[in-house]
Amino acid sequence: MKLITTVNGYPEQQEIDLIWSGYDEPHRLNDAEQRSSAVSSLQIEPDALPDAFQHHLITARLILLHLPAFTDGRPYSLAAMLRQHYRYEGEIRVYGDVRAAQLDHLHRCGINSFVLKEDQDAASALGQIGYFSKWYQPNISA
Amino acid sequence: MYQYNDDDQQFLQQRCDQFREQTRQFLAGDLTAEEFQQLRLRNGLYIQRLAPMLRIAIPYGEVSAKQLRALAAITRDFDKGYAHFTTRQNIQLNWPKIEAMPDLLGRLAEVDMHAIQTSGSCIRNITSDQFAGVATDEIADPRPWAELLRQWSTLHPEFNWLPRKFKIAVTGAISDRAAIAVHDIGLRLQSDDAGLYFEVWVGGGLGRTPLIGVCINTRLEPKHLITYLTAILRVYNQLGRRDNKYKARIKILVKAMGKLDFQTAVNNAWQALKDGPETINEDSIARFAGHFSRPNYLALTDQAPSRSVITTDQPFDRWCAQNVLAHQQPGYAAVHISLKRTGIAPGDVSDRDLEALADLADRYSFGEARVTHEQNLVLADVEQTKLPELYKALGKHNLDRANRGLATDMICCPGGDYCSLANAKSIPVAAAIEETFQDAEAEHHLGALSINISGCMNACGHHHVGNIGILGVDKKGEEFYQLSIGGEPGEDARIGRILGPSVARAEIHWVVQRLTQCYQQHRLTEEAFNQTLDRVGIEVFKSAAYEGLAS
Ligand code: SF4
Numbered sequence: 122m123k124l125i126t127t128v129n130g131y132p133e134q135q136e137i138d139l140i141w142s143g144y145d146e147p148h149r150l151n152d153a154e155q156r157s158s159a160v161s162s163l164q165i166e167p168d169a170l171p172d173a174f175q176h177h178l179i180t181a182r183l184i185l186l187h188l189p190a191f192t193d194g195r196p197y198s199l200a201a202m203l204r205q206h207y208r209y210e211g212e213i214r215v216y217g218d219v220r221a222a223q224l225d226h227l228h229r230c231g232i233n234s235f236v237l238k239e240d241q242d243a244a245s246a247l248g249q250i251g252y253f254s255k256w257y258q259p260n261i262s263a
Numbered sequence: 264m265y266q267y268n269d270d271d272q273q274f275l276q277q278r279c280d281q282f283r284e285q286t287r288q289f290l291a292g293d294l295t296a297e298e299f300q301q302l303r304l305r306n307g308l309y310i311q312r313l314a315p316m317l318r319i320a321i322p323y324g325e326v327s328a329k330q331l332r333a334l335a336a337i338t339r340d341f342d343k344g345y346a347h348f349t350t351r352q353n354i355q356l357n358w359p360k361i362e363a364m365p366d367l368l369g370r371l372a373e374v375d376m377h378a379i380q381t382s383g384s385c386i387r388n389i390t391s392d393q394f395a396g397v398a399t400d401e402i403a404d405p406r407p408w409a410e411l412l413r414q415w416s417t418l419h420p421e422f423n424w425l426p427r428k429f430k431i432a433v434t435g436a437i438s439d440r441a442a443i444a445v446h447d448i449g450l451r452l453q454s455d456d457a458g459l460y461f462e463v464w465v466g467g468g469l470g471r472t473p474l475i476g477v478c479i480n481t482r483l484e485p486k487h488l489i490t491y492l493t494a495i496l497r498v499y500n501q502l503g504r505r506d507n508k509y510k511a512r513i514k515i516l517v518k519a520m521g522k523l524d525f526q527t528a529v530n531n532a533w534q535a536l537k538d539g540p541e542t543i544n545e546d547s548i549a550r551f552a553g554h555f556s557r558p559n560y561l562a563l564t565d566q567a568p569s570r571s572v573i574t575t576d577q578p579f580d581r582w583c584a585q586n587v588l589a590h591q592q593p594g595y596a597a598v599h600i601s602l603k604r605t606g607i608a609p610g611d612v613s614d615r616d617l618e619a620l621a622d623l624a625d626r627y628s629f630g631e632a633r634v635t636h637e638q639n640l641v642l643a644d645v646e647q648t649k650l651p652e653l654y655k656a657l658g659k660h661n662l663d664r665a666n667r668g669l670a671t672d673m674i675c676c677p678g679g680d681y682c683s684l685a686n687a688k689s690i691p692v693a694a695a696i697e698e699t700f701q702d703a704e705a706e707h708h709l710g711a712l713s714i715n716i717s718g719c720m721n722a723c724g725h726h727h728v729g730n731i732g733i734l735g736v737d738k739k740g741e742e743f744y745q746l747s748i749g750g751e752p753g754e755d756a757r758i759g760r761i762l763g764p765s766v767a768r769a770e771i772h773w774v775v776q777r778l779t780q781c782y783q784q785h786r787l788t789e790e791a792f793n794q795t796l797d798r799v800g801i802e803v804f805k806s807a808a809y810e811g812l813a814s
Contacts, residue, residue: 194424206535
């Protein structure tokens with residue numbers, strides 16, 4: 122598990138090869154990667170459906186999920202599907218409006234890396250994970 | 264009734280501790296109001312017109328005598344000594360203080376109660392048939408499944424931030440007392456030669472866009488219940504609209520996609536989950552069923568049925584005929600306790616009422632009571648020979664009204680007296696209608712009739728499915744009421760049709776009276792309100808209703 126704190130809650134762009142959203146054309150960011158089709162890092166907007174980008178999951182090592190607002194539940198289901206349905210085993214990193222109180226649920230959906238919003242306390246965020254001794258549902262492991 | 268084990272209790276304790284810490288952070292200014300709002304909502308706490316409101320969960324309506332007593336004490340210690348039963352089988356407190364909330368939740372936890380997910384955009388309290396396990400028309404007891412779903416939906420990591428609230432109802436009887444067709448997911452237990460199965464309905468709901476659900480799976484094997492529901496929720500969580508809260512419920516998605524496409528999407532999502540680790544095995548089905556084993560009934564025989572309600576003038580006989588229901592076990596009966604009492608808001612109970620009910624539950628019904636979605640209570644397991652005694656005891660507490668399913672058994676939301684979303688008051692409307700039915704004799708002759716009142720579009724008073732539905736609207740700052748007629752909640756669920764222009768508060772009860780008179784005038788023997796309406800047409804009712812009203 123990885124906890125990343127940045128100034129604005131958003132990761133550095135150059136890490137990402139490709140941005141995928143539900144409506145726009147996939148948007149390539151990395152020139153070097155453009156020549157080969159192998160994509161190793163993908164940024165997924167919450168309206169994207171995994172079926173559309175599943176062909177990249179074979180080479181992908183890092184998937185960034187965008188949480189535009191802490192009340193948006195879509196990245197939770199995206200992560201769960203990536204793990205359960207597509208058997209993706211690499212890093213899933215969530216960024217955006219990521220707050221301490223959300224960390225446990227995000228983690229339980231199979232997200233294993235977090236870009237914490239800048240005003241959040243890292244220690245209390247980590248304290249959320251495993252706060253409950255037992256759950257009523259199985260966790261989706263990373 | 265389901266008994267909490269150590270794990271359940273520990274979970275609840277940790278949840279209380281977590282909320283105590285969140286409240287502390289909020290009061291210290293370390294947590295924004297915006298974030299705390301979402302966290303408190305998921306612990307049942309609203310900020311209302313005059314004060315906060317706490318909605319306490321009563322899973323599928325089952326409550327023990329011990330819990331009723333604790334609730335009584337809580338209303339005294341943290342509130343003004345009364346509480347309100349809701350159409351979601353929950354109970355609400357109207358005047359708690361935010362600072363006291365952690366202690367209040369702690370007190371609830373002592374009796375295995377909580378307010379988890381009674382609000383917020385998540386899976387809400389699971390509702391069911393108040394006669395589960397005792398109804399004579401039951402195919403299978405829905406409670407083990409309701410409890411299984413309660414556990415599954417409690418702090419589900421994936422579904423805590425849905426586009427909008429999500430309500431699930433389960434029924435296991437021929438007559439649908441859980442109104443499954445107007446829920447986000449409605450489950451109906453059925454059985455055939457191959458065993459038990461579920462019919463799965465989705466996309467029903469009231470509110471701004473009332474819709475009857477559609478059946479997307481006519482035969483779901485019970486072991487797949489969790490995985491299939493996960494698939495439905497996953498599709499909804501991903502595709503449900505988040506740009507407009509009035510279009511965010513699953514019913515809008517199902518309607519927009521169409522039944523077939525929605526079904527396909529669910530089936531695709533289900534493929535990844537089906538037969539996976541969340542498949543329910545025989546052992547856990549048996550374990551859940553074991554929590555709802557039959558109480559220690561005595562070997563008794565049935566007493567002669569009481570006289571018909573119309574032919575008797577004896578109050579006890581009348582009460583028996585109206586409020587006492589047949590039971591699976593010989594010699595036992597299910598007793599409906601009316602919380603629709605003159606001078607008291609529908610569904611309201613005082614601390615003393617709660618304590619009296621707890622005592623009666625202990626004395627007559629294995630220490631347990633049920634809450635109905637019509638805002639009444641039930642003692643489900645009463646010996647028939649003890650009915651006269653129980654009737655007398657209920658009378659001492661003004662709980663003996665024989666009006667189950669009659670005109671004065673109105674469903675009524677808290678409305679403008681409490682609720683900050685209201686357009687108009689609803690409690691005084693119920694009181695005014697109630698006054699026109701002071702003659703119990705006349706009310707019995709009128710017979711079964713549902714009058715449902717909501718203070719706004721959100722339809723907590725289920726006005727769309729009342730034979731007569733009343734909806735508060737705001738007309739240039741004045742309280743007006745829109746009427747609809749012909750609604751029905753059960754297995755023949757349908758949405759009422761709007762009658763005509765809305766009417767002023769001072770007129771509404773007279774209009775209702777004219778509607779009931781019109782029904783009585785036109786009905787054939789044994790004909791229900793909606794049957795008469797269908798036969799003679801809405802225009803007849805319309806002209807009766809608006810007679811003499813300036814339009
Ligand atoms: S129907 Fe409207 S007024 Fe009545 S309780 Fe619900 S939100 Fe409040």
